[in-house]
Amino acid sequence: MAITLNINGEDRSLDIDPQMPLLWAIREAAGLTGTKFGCGIAQCGNCTVIIDGNAVRSCNQPAATAAGKSIRTIESISENNDHPVQQAWQELTVPQCGYCQSGQIMSAVALLEKSPNPSDREIDQAMAGNICRCGTYPRIRAAIHRAAEISSS
């Protein structure tokens, strides 16, 4: 059965079971592998995408629930790897293994779109759903502040 999902501004007709979790629709059916799998129970944030402006865990919601909405993945946030969040991430060398970072970046992008100059507290809240096993949290926090600075200059 085909369902249509709007991913990164493009309507994609995907021949999948509508109950397929959105994460696997994005990775397997749409072929966008930047979004990662970590737990499958909305605990780690590796699978974070932005749906209608909100950072959402895609691993435990059926693909059908996202039909008609705007889904954004890591692949869409800039052409040249130069979104302010990406610039800040590179400047402060945030990633280690890198596996969690698509999710971290998507959560950070969603946060900054809502709150261009977030406090530490807001950052802690917005990033609470994202685990980094490599422990890059101090750098992520600093990089979000830096991204806010880059955006406003």
Place this chain on the structure above:
Amino acid sequence: MNKLQISRRNFLRVSASAAGGLMVSIHFPSMAGAQEMGGGAEINAWLTIDPDNIVSIVTPQTEMGQGAFTAVPLMVAEELNIPWENVRHVFADANRHVNNDNLYTTTSTGGSTTVSRRHPYIMQAGASARERLRVAAANRWSVPLESVVAEQGMLTSGDMQGTYGDFAADAAEVTLETEPAIKAYGDWWLLGKEDIKRLDIPLKTNGTATYPIDVVVEGMVYAACQACPVPEGRLVSYDFDAVKDMPGVIAAVELVQTKDVPSFTDLRSGVAIVAESWYQAKNALAVMPITWDLGRGASMSNESMAAEAMQLISQPGTVLLDEEGNIGRGLDQGVNHDAVYGIIEASTNVVQGDVYHRPFETHATMMPPCAVADVKEDRCDIWTFTQDIARSLNEAADQLGRDTTNVFLHQTYLGGGFGGGYNMDVHRQAAAISAEIGRPVKVIRSREEDIAQDSQRPPVWGTFTAALGEDGLPEALVTHFVGEEKMPAFAQRGVANMPYLIPNRRHENSSIQNHIPIGFHRAPGANSTGFIVEQMVDEMAQAGGWDPLEWRLKLTEGNEPWQRVLLAMKEKSGWTTDMGDGEGMGCAVVESHGTIAGCVATVAVSRRGQLFIDKLQYFINSGYVISPLTAVEQAESSAIWEMSHAMFGGLVIRDGRVVNTNFDSYTMMRMADTPPVIEVSLEMSEDQWWGGLGEPTGPPTPPAVANAIFYATGTRVRSTPIAQATL
């Protein structure tokens, strides 16, 4: 400290690369340095210089966030003398390595050794290439070799000049009579610079870094696997008919275990479901009726293991002795381990420790174990989670009964490793399933299956009894640490060989029965024993009326690397044992991987008993540092890694199985839990050596925090997770 020596009586294999550039592979005679290198027979490195002066450098180690893909190119570029912008990283060819006498010596990646143990032959590759470029230029220009300068990718002599790329093809033909010596520490222009960023950063900010889970092969299907939930148990039967009509389901494949007790990477008894999509495979597997023979571990639990440990610890254990009859460093001065009990009995000032404990922990790499296999009649291609590409290639060949020449294992980035990539059978699972169904397959382990089947970090229990002399310092000390039977040495690391000079010591050990698989886990052994040793030390210091930092300084007198760290802690951390009510500082120092890492923790405990770790300060002495930025990143990373276990971790074993198998129950540190201040100070000894940097800040962190909690509250936290302690 390890000081590597290596003979330069090497010879070189040189050939022009396909693009007409220079490719260098260096062979050292197998007898030279082989033992110090960990037993490898030959030593090689590879680099290619293209005509456009771009240098591609191969790294046989894996990149799991620790910076190997940058460290190896850095070391080559230092000797080659090429601008860092011209350096590219390329993956190693595992097939070529395996089928050419281990061309790169080893592809194993662990123990913080990529730089510390392997730098001599890696730097030699760069030096050798540079010298041959100089000879090529001297020949073409007909000038004396001494007049040719190789610097920043340019060769010059008088007013003649050219790029390395211009001379690369010529250099490939040059044979050197003697190999150049590699540079000494003081002569570096690139290594040790503050601002060198890792090469893999940009790929990891836009989702383009490829991990095994991202690999797609034409016609690929997906598999979910299950081994017996009680480790060491075996599959008896399964009812595929019950699930075969579920959406997408293609097949069930039995995973056949050939050994009674599988080692780390042997295929474990179990079953897989293959489906069109991974979630379909996982859903069908979850409801398929399976019967297991649960094996010997079926009634084990945390409680049963603790009961056995407490039983063992209450009676004398085995004494560990080295060949000279000593039990470790610091014990060769007047040590009398047999007399220790007598001294304690006669003493009027005995400190009797309680039992400390660290539980099982799991790797939970951010990418769950995953492998893709495409087994065809004439070749097999594999992408997998591994910290040793050659070993996994050999094992895949073994699994398939194939010759290694037809097995190709492709390196990818890894979503963390931490030792977990040494203990996997996921590549064997993928190979076995693909061979069985005749299609390429991607095996993804669910997080639940990952944590249930991981080779875990073992638990440890430890206690001590000390007799203090008139000066308040220990005169005699008995320690008794209990580990488990599979890797008992982990429970003794850093205890028998603690650096503190105590005149009479005895160290006893015992092991409990254990069916849970055990593996290497970032800073193995020290990660658990450090928690016990460094609190035990504080207990002795307090009982003897000593400041704990002064106590450590006193009992490591003459040990320069430790003194350097301890003095830095004293002078730079704002050290005091006298903070306000509910606040405290604590210290701990642990050596692992040849690096001494000290931690000073500052904590506050609220009236309600809530713990805040305000600050963690690290003082690290690893001898050399080639990349300070990576060193600091790794220090932060291993500190948070270990503090995460100490605060929130701890596997729960019940009915022989791990029950907290996902992040809702095996919890870990998140952004808000991370201490607001983490500072790292590199304190390098003048007498230099190469210590590892991927792991050492983990072990001192939990004891420093626990010691700080003691100063803040008077409560001693003797087990983890600390979040469960009543403060």
